[in-house]
Amino acid sequence: DQQVKQNSPSLSVQEGRISILNCDYTNSMFDYFLWYKKYPAEGPTFLISISSIKDKNEDGRFTVFLNKSAKHLSLHIVPSQPGDSAVYFCAASVETSGSRLTFGEGTQLTVNP
């Protein structure tokens, strides 16, 4: 049972344009959502998070949107830069059940110069 799903294995955008990465979840108990970025031969690194009490969180070029009714979140990167090329994982947790994260399959973002 894949509780967190990223349906797009890959995404290619032009430098300067917007990148939109999507994530769907099935467990309505999830109350924290996070995005991680992963470069080759490195561990994933935290990018941005959002609590279920919010519908938007912004940090510089990165914005995460949460639609609880649709059980959907998205990560917007504006403007996209070649250095953003990486695998992006969305993750979710149920705060009251402890600290385990459930991850999606990942989306490979390629930003072309």
Next chain:
Amino acid sequence: DAGITQSPRHKVTETGTPVTLRCHQTENHRYMYWYRQDPGHGLRLIHYSYGVKDTDKGEVSDGYSVSRSKTEDFLLTLESATSSQTSVYFCAFWTGANYGYTFGSGTRLTVV
């Protein structure tokens, strides 16, 4: 180095041999995790620990065991390696709900 290191970084081993991967953290975090990353599956939880000698199974724990005798060290053991355990293994500790995990750099394990 974000306070967590994994060793070895790369390992090739033969089917049927035991293998131990080490995770070492320097920040005294209680909660630690082992994940594996495979194409099409993302990151899947193998085992986790909530403190010394307090461990539990994740979603893909078959064929793996862990030990945590000190707060700073979390060991993952493949008792008898199989080709299906060829993967990249990541260790992590929990930094709180807002930031989630800090990951190590990973161990690429190849079982031949």
